[in-house]
Amino acid sequence: MAKIDALHPWKEVPIGCAILEAGNSRQLKTGDWRSKIRPVTDKEKCIKCGMCWIFCPDMAYSQNTDGYFDWNTYYCKGCGICARECPKKAIQMIAEEE
Amino acid sequence: MPTRKGMEVSIAVSEAVKLANVDVISAYPITPQTHIVEHLSELVADGDLKAAFVPVESEHSALSAAIGAAAVGARAYTATSSQGLALMHELMFIASSIRMPLVMTVTNRAISAPINIWNDLSDIMPQRDCGWVQLFAINGQEAVDLTLHAFRIAEDPRVLLPVVVNLDGFILSHVIEPVEMPDQATVDRFLPVFKPVLRLDPDQPVSLGNFGSPDVFIEVKKQVEEALIGSEKVAAEVWKDFESLFGRTYKPVESYKTKGAETLLVTMGSITETAMTAVDAMREKGQKVGLIHIRLWRPFPFKEFFQAIRGAKVLAVVDRALVTGGVGGPVGLEIKSALFEKKERPYVAEFVAGLGGRDLTVEVFAEMASKAGRYAKAGKEMHYEMIGVREK
Amino acid sequence: MIAEDLKDFKRFTPKTLPKEEPLVFGHRACQGCGEVLALRMVAKAIGSPMIAVSATGCMEIISSPYPQTAWAVPWIHVAFENSAAVASGIEVGLKTLMAKGRIPERKITVVTFAGDGGTADIGLQSLSGAMERGHDFVYVCLDNEAYMNTGIQRSSETPFGAMTTTSPAGKITAGQTTWKKNLPAIMAAHDIPYVATASPAYYLDLMNKAKKAALIQGPAYLHVYSPCPTGWRHGTDLAVEVSRLVVETNIFPLYEVIEGKYVVRKNTRLKPVEEYLKQQRRFSHLTPELIQIIQKRVDAEYEKLLKLEGAKEEKKEEPPTEEGA
DSSP, X not given: OOOOOOOOOTTTSOGGGOBOXXXXXXXXXXXXXXXXXXXXXXXXXXXXXXXXXXXXXXXXXXXXXXXXXXXXTTTOOOOOHHHHHOTTOOXXXXXXXX | OOOEEEEEHHHHHHHHHHHTTOSEEEEOOOTXXXXXXXXXXXXXXXXXXXXXXXXXXXXHHHHHHHHHXXXXXXXXXXXXXXXXXXXXXXXXXXXXHTTOOOEEEEEEOOOSSSOOOSOOSTTTGGGGGGOOEEEEOSSXXXXXXXXXXXXXXXXXXXXXXXXXXXXXXXXXXXXXXXXEOOOHXXXXXXXXXXXXXXXXXXXXXXXXXXXXXXXXXXXXXXXXXXXXXXXXXXXXHHHHHHHHHHOOOOOSEEEESOTTOSEEEEEOSTHHHHHHHHHHHHHHTTOOEEEEEESEEESXXXXXXXHHTTTOSEEEEEESSOBTTTTBOHHHHHHHHHHTTOSSOXXXXXXXXXXXXXXXXXXXXXXXXXHHHXXXXXXXXXXXXXXXXOOO | OHHHHTXXXXXXXXXXXXXXXXXXXXXXXXXXXHHHHHHHHHHHHHOSSEEEEEXXXXXXXXXXXXXXXXXXXXXXEOOSSOHHHHHHHHHHHHHHHHHTTSSOOOOOEEEEEEEHIIIIITTHHHHHHHHHHTOSOEEEEEEOSSBTTTTSBOOTTSOTTOOBTTBOBOSSOBSOOSOOOOHHHHHHTTTOSEEEEEOTTSHHHHHHXXXXXXHSSSOEEEEEEOOOHHHHTOOTTOHHHHHHHHHHTTSSOOEEEETTEEEEOOOSSOXXXXXXXXXXXXXXXXXXXXXXXXXXXXXHHHHHHHHHHHHHHHHHHSOOOSSOO
């Protein structure tokens, strides 16, 4: 996504340094913060309990129509909480290729 | 038909706040502001004023709550003095920089130490830089009128800055003055319902009070500066409208018997009326003395100021606060800076007087005016003088 | 009364968790931040319409770097020590505007998020004032047990023995020398309708408490344990694990104080405090003696808590007596 900059002319900055677009932090690819490890879910083991989803500090999981939880590479910071908390050990932290 | 009646100025100010139909009053008591907030709490308790009265646990919380209320689109008011104002200091900058229009009355009182409940301007002067519109009342009528003006100036979409109305503690707040209270219907025409520009609203969520890196800080300050400077024009419009509705005129700088004056006393606040009496006496004696008083302190009305002092050879600036270790008093400092670039400038004699409530009599004003004239004639270096220091 | 406020309250279950994310991704919290996880859960549980107030601190900084905000709900930050006062102004502002017909009447939950520093130390005064005045809002203390945003300095919520940059493990003193200030007890002493402790590992418990807090008329206080991998020096994947151990060791018991009545969640998996302490390098300097002191005190505090729960029951059965105690 475009580089985030605050280099706005003074007349274009919302007054009071307000931010008028709710939730626009979604433009930042915090996924770039990962140090080359990422979680991967083994669907065979997954019981769709949702622990990975609820315990993710970065909301990097979302439930799809099959009930499994899709991982979001854009935001995941690679903390590993999901892998640790998965009750079925269905998530592994693996080395990430470029 | 509006009638003038004798009212304690604090009560008159609360009645003005009632006329302004405020929504939220947050207040912490401090002498000599107490009568204002006590009367407001009575008005609310009796249902005469439909507002929330929040008896907060400190002045810092008073301004915080007012900011919170303004942020959801409520017309918010608070009042304080001296130590309370000092306690609010960090929030003064925040309120203006996040563009919350609210109104505060400050009943000017000396800042400790020594702890002193009497009048001078040392509480408001350290707040010069905070980005608020700052007005000074010289009598009870002005205290009422300026309070009404304040809401309209603050809420104007071109301004959106908090406004402080100053009135001298005790010597104005606690005296009975003849006041013509405006009627509600006309006030309603003058002061419409608050239409917030920035508002916390679940249907249109915004974030206020964000973290501003070096990339944006300057731009935000530039906005505040431009808004504050631009508020002078808005104030002029508001005053014009007020005049047409209520018949009283207001200007950023007012002149009194300045025609043909060689020496001008420069004052702020209610000492102005005492100084005017001194000017009358001096004029009787044939002395070419006049007076200007500054009503709009921030933004400083440079143009009106230069206009008002035209022709004067000597200014006797009466400061009620000390810029300790600097060049004297804040008003003198401002005036000297303003005049620095001018090819022709009057001699500026600076007097720091009446600190901590030391009485300023008609005689003292005459003394200051005469000293100023003498110093100017002698070509004395323009340093300041502290009036009334007991040497022995 | 609480019973009336909660009459329509339906407990969340794992399958009925709210989908709304009042805080969105892209925020700048550290990898594995337990505090933002706790905030996320509380905000989800409370749900829109809400107005959020933050005190200065980690959560405020990571969520609002101009020009981006992670808040999908209206949000304001003013200063460090006054979030409860700002919330008070918002609450009365909304009430008055609704009473005057200037905005439509509806339930908007005012929620304040502040850290332990902004609550227990510099924020205590404005919090106490807001609670005493009885404003209808939810105050959430996200307790990561130090001033993390400014670089891990101690607060009054830093646990005994913990190393911080201003309570370092030195030759003369080893870590925090005072016991954690009991904020929930202070809040309960204000006679507010609802006080609760919560931990993100027990997410259902936390979210149900947050929901109750929002539904209850009047002030509600949530003290939410929030692990900080950066400041506590534990692995980025351990926030939830540590949040579980802190409860299992009775260091941070989960309880509610509902209209003055203590309701304690019984810990059925008691573990020694050492299991918790050894996970975090902020405790790595602790000697066995110090760990013993901690264990003893934790046990004593837990007993006190159980007594508080039991005390109310016992008192009811005592016959009234004429003599003064």
